[in-house]
Amino acid sequence: xxxxxxxxxxxxxxxxxxxxxxxxxxxxxxxxxxxxxxxxxxxxxxxxxxxxxxxxxxxxxxxxxxxxxxxxxxxxxxxxxxxxxxxxxxxxxxxxxxxxxxxxxxxxxxxxxxxxxxxxxxxxxxxxxxxxxxxxxxxxxxxxxxxxxxxxxxxxxxxxxxxxxxxxxxxxxxxxxxxxxxxxxxxxxxxxxxxxxxxxxxxxxxxxxxxxxxxxxxxxxxxxxxxxxxxxxxxxxxxxxxxxxxxxxxxxxxxxxxxxxxxxxxxxxxxxxxxxxxxxxxxxxxxxxxxxxxxxxxxx
Amino acid sequence: xxxxxxxxxxxxxxxxxxxxxxxxxxxxxxxxxxxxxxxxxxxxxxxxxxxxxxxxxxxxxxxxxxxxxxxxxxxxxxxxxxxxxxxxxxxxxxxxxxxxxxxxxxxxxxxxxxxxxxxxxxxxxxxxxxxxxxxxxxxxxxxxxxxxxxxxxxxxxxxxxxxxxxxxxxxxxxxxxxxxxxxxxxxxxxxxxxxxxxxxxxxxxxxxxxxxxxxxxxxxxxxxxxxxxxxxxxxxxxxxxxxxxxxxxxxxxxxxxxxxxxxxxxxxxxxxxxxxxxxxxxxxxxxxxxxxxxxxxxxxxxxxxxxxxxxxxxxxxxxxxxxxxxxxxxxxxxxxxxxxxxxxxxxxxxxxxxxxxxxxxxxxxxxxxxxxxxxxxxxxxxxxxxxxxxxxxxxxxxxxxxxxxxxxxxxxxxxxxxxxxxxxxxxxxxxxxxxxxxxxxxxxxxxxxxxxxxxxxxxxxxxxxxxxxxxxxxxxxxxxxxxxxxxxxxxxxxxxxxxxxxxxxxxxxxxxxxxxxxxxxxxxxxxxxxxxxxxxxxxxxxxxxxxxxxxxxxxxx
Numbered sequence: 001x002x003x004x005x006x007x008x009x010x011x012x013x014x015x016x017x018x019x020x021x022x023x024x025x026x027x028x029x030x031x032x033x034x035x036x037x038x039x040x041x042x043x044x045x046x047x048x049x050x051x052x053x054x055x056x057x058x059x060x061x062x063x064x065x066x067x068x069x070x071x072x073x074x075x076x077x078x079x080x081x082x083x084x085x086x087x088x089x090x091x092x093x094x095x096x097x098x099x100x101x102x103x104x105x106x107x108x109x110x111x112x113x114x115x116x117x118x119x120x121x122x123x124x125x126x127x128x129x130x131x132x133x134x135x136x137x138x139x140x141x142x143x144x145x146x147x148x149x150x151x152x153x154x155x156x157x158x159x160x161x162x163x164x165x166x167x168x169x170x171x172x173x174x175x176x177x178x179x180x181x182x183x184x185x186x187x188x189x190x191x192x193x194x195x196x197x198x199x200x201x202x203x204x205x206x207x208x209x210x211x212x213x214x215x216x217x218x219x220x221x222x223x224x225x226x227x228x229x230x231x232x233x234x235x236x237x238x239x240x241x242x243x244x245x246x247x248x249x250x251x252x253x254x255x256x257x258x259x260x261x262x263x264x265x266x267x268x269x270x271x272x273x274x275x276x277x278x279x280x281x282x283x284x285x286x287x288x289x290x291x292x293x294x295x296x297x298x299x300x
Numbered sequence: 301x302x303x304x305x306x307x308x309x310x311x312x313x314x315x316x317x318x319x320x321x322x323x324x325x326x327x328x329x330x331x332x333x334x335x336x337x338x339x340x341x342x343x344x345x346x347x348x349x350x351x352x353x354x355x356x357x358x359x360x361x362x363x364x365x366x367x368x369x370x371x372x373x374x375x376x377x378x379x380x381x382x383x384x385x386x387x388x389x390x391x392x393x394x395x396x397x398x399x400x401x402x403x404x405x406x407x408x409x410x411x412x413x414x415x416x417x418x419x420x421x422x423x424x425x426x427x428x429x430x431x432x433x434x435x436x437x438x439x440x441x442x443x444x445x446x447x448x449x450x451x452x453x454x455x456x457x458x459x460x461x462x463x464x465x466x467x468x469x470x471x472x473x474x475x476x477x478x479x480x481x482x483x484x485x486x487x488x489x490x491x492x493x494x495x496x497x498x499x500x501x502x503x504x505x506x507x508x509x510x511x512x513x514x515x516x517x518x519x520x521x522x523x524x525x526x527x528x529x530x531x532x533x534x535x536x537x538x539x540x541x542x543x544x545x546x547x548x549x550x551x552x553x554x555x556x557x558x559x560x561x562x563x564x565x566x567x568x569x570x571x572x573x574x575x576x577x578x579x580x581x582x583x584x585x586x587x588x589x590x591x592x593x594x595x596x597x598x599x600x601x602x603x604x605x606x607x608x609x610x611x612x613x614x615x616x617x618x619x620x621x622x623x624x625x626x627x628x629x630x631x632x633x634x635x636x637x638x639x640x641x642x643x644x645x646x647x648x649x650x651x652x653x654x655x656x657x658x659x660x661x662x663x664x665x666x667x668x669x670x671x672x673x674x675x676x677x678x679x680x681x682x683x684x685x686x687x688x689x690x691x692x693x694x695x696x697x698x699x700x701x702x703x704x705x706x707x708x709x710x711x712x713x714x715x716x717x718x719x720x721x722x723x724x725x726x727x728x729x730x731x732x733x734x735x736x737x738x739x740x741x742x743x744x745x746x747x748x749x750x751x752x753x754x755x756x757x758x759x760x761x762x763x764x765x766x767x768x769x770x771x772x773x774x775x776x777x778x779x780x781x782x783x784x785x786x787x788x789x790x791x792x793x794x795x796x797x798x799x800x801x802x803x804x805x806x807x808x809x810x811x812x813x814x815x816x817x818x819x820x821x822x823x824x825x826x827x828x829x830x831x832x833x834x835x836x837x838x839x840x841x842x843x844x845x846x847x848x849x850x851x852x853x854x855x856x857x
Contacts, residue, residue: 188696189706192756195658195688196710196763197680206709210700 034290037282044279047092048099057086059093059246068262079264081254087268090246094269097247098276101162102227106220108166109227113173114216118204120174121181131174138171144233151239161240165227176219177212184211214291221284225277232273248273303334304375305477305509306355311369313350316362324350326533327369332477335507337500339520339541341556342530343778344749348513351530352479355511356394357386374476392422395470399482401462405454411465412450415472422473437468441498459646460491467499477509484519488645488805493849496523515778517556518851521545529553545853559783561812562853566832567790570783570812600767600799601634601657601686605666608652626652628823629666634816636766639793639800641810641831643846644820650803653820654769657801658688670767684710687760691772693752697744703730703755704740710763729758734788750781754788761792769801774809786813807850811835819843 047054056075062083071079071087078087120131138146150164184190185208193203234240235249243250248269255265308330315322324347332338340348353359354371357378371378374393378386398404406414415434419425425433431450438446441464454462463483470478480499484492500523503510512524520527520541527544529537529552537550548554558571608627611620627649634640642650655661657668659675668675675683687710690696697706704726711717711725727737733754744752753773760768770789774782786809792798804810810817814831819842827840838844 187698188690188692189698191660192688192690192696192759193709195660195684196759197684197713198709199713202712206701207698 031289033282034286037279037286040275040279041283044095044099044276048096051092051096055086055089055092057089059085059089060244061085068258070262071264078268079262081251081265082258082262085246087251087264090251091248091268091272093246094248094251095272095276097158097241097245098228098231101158101165101231102224104162105165105169105227105231106224108162109170109173109223110216110220112167113170114177114209114212116170117174117177118181118208121178121185121208122200122204123185135171135174138168143169144230147230147234148237148239151234156239156242158241161231161234165230169223169227169230172219172223173216176215180212180215181208184208214287218284218288218291221280221287225280225284228273228276228280304331305334305336305373306330306332306511307372307375308351308355309370309372311351311354311371312367313354313359313369314365314367316365321365324533325354328533328535330528330535332509332511334476334509335504336526337503337510337512337524339512339514339524339527340530341514341517341520341527343515343780346530347533348530349481352481352511352513355477355479356390356396357381388422391418391475392473393475394477394479395473395475397463397466397470397478397480397483400486401459401466402454404466405462407454409453410450411452411454411457415450415465415469418469418472433472434468437472438465440471440502441465441468442494459487460495463487463491463495464498467495467502471502471506471508474506475508477511478503479511479513481513482515483512485514485516489807489851490645490845490849492519493851496851499523516851517545517560517779518562518853521853522851529556556780557853559780560808560853561783561786562808564812566812566814569787569790572780572784572787598636599633600636600671601640601801602669602672603630603632603653603657603666604669606630606653606656606663606668607665608649608656608661609664623664625823627656627663630818630820630825631666632818632825632828634767634799634801636799637793637797638815639802639813640816640818641802641804641814642818642820643804643807643810645805648820649823650820651771654688654771654801654803658686658769659683660688681714684713684763685766686769687763687765687767688769688771689753689756689760689773692776693744693749693756694776696756697752699744702741702743703735703747706744706755707740707758707762710759725762729762732761732792733758734784748781749777750784753777753781753785757785757788757792761796764796765798767799767801769803771803772805773802775804775806782809789813807835807847819846 062085066084069076069080116131120128232249235247236253241247251269311328313325342348416430419430435446524541527541528535531552537553609623612624613622615621644650707726707729708722726740730737817831817834818825818828821842827843
């Protein structure tokens with residue numbers, strides 16, 4: 001599986017679509033850490049996509065006679081919870097929910113953050129000042145606190161959660177794009193393009209955005225991990241997913257009362273969160289080292 | 301002169317890499333006696349720095365393989381030394397002067413701390429004694445106010461001053477050998493002359509051996525007793541400096557000397573290394589055929605009282621209150637088909653002026669006329685007749701774009717030509733600038749420095765410009781490549797009747813290529829006129845100083 005995923009990702013970082021793309025080169029740079037990262041990521045993606053086919057039970061249907069079944073017995077692969085629901089199937093549902101939420105919010109972040117970063121970096125002026133002030137304002141609030149405030153006001157649900165995360169946590173993208181694009185806009189090849197009369201949009205999308213692309217992929221992976229945690233934390237506090245929806249945060253919240261009696265109820269969702277977050281961080285590291293090895297340091 | 305300081309015997313070295321091993325040195329033998337100044341001359345990538353680094357064992361041991369040869373410094377075999385023993389050797393017995401004094405000095409430490417660091421490490425002395433020694437060293441470097449320099453941070457000093465500090469540090473533990481890796485390449489000519497004479501004087505006085513690594517034969521002629529000429533990892537010629545330069549025997553050394561613009565007829569073709577190394581080429585190269593340009597006497601560019609000011613200090617509301625004058629009241633004019641050169645030190649305002657011609661910044665006062673009309677009133681398509689070629693072809697080409705896309709980018713600004721049209725155009729441009737058209741799918745990093753500069757010139761030519769602003773187009777290149785680019789520029793000029801606005805600090809290049817010259821000093825043009833006249837019989841004090849500082853191949857005894 002790793003062989004399938006790996007080149008695809010490396011390609012996205014570097015010469016995607018170029019004739020110089022070389023599988024042998026990728027094999028040379030693929031160290032064990034990168035292979036592990038992309039294998040884990042592939043497995044998580046597989047579970048998220050084909051979840052329905054590998055669930056053993058209906059995640060919502062409980063069997064009260066089989067409450068607190070330990071993992072591995074009576075057909076419950078990872079045990080059952082206080083209502084006799086299958087933890088494995090619930091975890092798969094939770095993965096789908098979390099991945100979908102984090103992915104959508106992340107794409108929204110990517111779009112908003114890099115657009116504002118590019119616009120602010122292009123030239124000094126009113127636009128740069130306004131965007132920077134907006135960023136300072138957002139940064140002056142502690143991240144989770146502002147999310148909680150907004151969710152309390154606008155209410156729960158998938159869409160509200162995604163919109164809240166998507167519209168409020170793009171600062172990291174803006175910061176990085178702004179810093180890197182500012183230096184790229186000063187490059188001589190950009191100046192040469194300007195002198196030739198090339199339009200500002202062509203310069204942005206032709207020269208500058210491809211220059212920050214490698215960094216964007218790295219942040220995308222790390223930020224994904226951050227969003228997973230944020231989503232789980234909000235759900236745990238009862239502010240993310242509506243009650244009853246099997247998300248990892250909700251599962252953790254439910255397990256609190258039965259921690260001693262059925263520790264697997266805690267361990268399964270917690271383990272899932274840790275695995276997903278570590279995987280995304282490893283993927284981020286992997287992309288960073290791949291793009292470095294290809295001679296394009298991400299810290300330009 | 302009997303004692304041998306360094307002896308390298310038949311040393312070969314290869315770099316290990318997954319993509320294949322690279323032979324960097326092939327059987328190199330080198331000997332340096334006590335008090336001798338020895339030069340290694342060669343192009344970038346010829347292996348000269350590797351030779352020097354290997355004396356100090358500074359190359360990562362896991363990445364190299366030494367199939368044969370030995371290196372002994374002060375009669376000790378350094379290849380068998382432990383890291384601790386090497387540490388004693390470095391600094392105390394051998395020290396190094398680097399090319400770029402800004403990066404070689406630690407920016408967060410005062411000069412005081414950096415010199416003391418070396419002194420304390422290798423000598424048992426009190427801080428008081430250390431200060432005395434340091435001040436003495438700085439004074440020896442002809443620094444007029446050593447106490448101020450001693451208490452300064454590197455960024456508070458000028459480039460020349462920093463290099464003096466570096467040399468003082470190199471001499472601080474009275475080493476037996478100093479390795480100077482391109483010590484003056486980053487400096488202005490006038491400063492370079494001072495630094496070179498300082499280094500020579502100091503080395504002769506203390507009987508220190510110096511290994512000088514440079515690409516500049518003229519620097520070697522000024523400084524060295526003996527010289528080794530390096531080419532592709534081998535010493536192709538060695539001997540007394542005046543012998544090597546006066547009567548070179550190896551074809552490569554001859555070629556290197558021929559490619560220098562110094563002493564050649566202005567505007568003649570320079571012999572490139574390839575020309576000289578392939579014997580058949582001799583007939584095809586017309587010897588010293590002067591390339592004539594059409595004399596239309598029509599003025600294409602005029603700058604009238606041009607000044608550029610940059611804000612220096614700001615008040616609390618962010619409004620500028622005082623200005624720094626980068627260009628002060630400059631008036632000049634350029635005839636069509638001619639080359640106008642601007643010579644001056646770094647920071648004299650020549651690049652600011654060039655940028656204002658192409659429109660990258662604005663004049664604060666005065667006006668620039670292109671074809672008799674103020675450039676601001678010219679429509680964009682006329683303004684595009686002025687194009688620029690930057691100094692460093694590494695940073696002026698987008699590393700992610702293939703060559704055909706880079707070269708034809710200016711064409712996409714107005715119209716939207718098809719992919720096919722662009723590729724045909726790119727092939728034409730490649731032929732125009734002497735590149736193989738089949739390379740148009742390659743990325744910039746797959747080309748050498750000279751080829752990249754050709755790509756940059758090709759891009760500028762794509763919109764059929766009338767005037768090219770050339771901002772030090774050859775100073776990042778090796779001399780032999782420089783010769784090729786200068787030839788190309790002269791060919792293009794006669795073919796398309798181009799006008800050049802040429803900026804350089806290299807007097808020999810300017811003399812070779814220009815019709816008119818203006819010498820700039822501290823934001824002002826101090827002298828202007830016919831190139832030959834200004835550069836052979838300078839009138840202004842600064843021009844005289846500049847001309848006498850330029851290192852030449854003549855050996856002063």
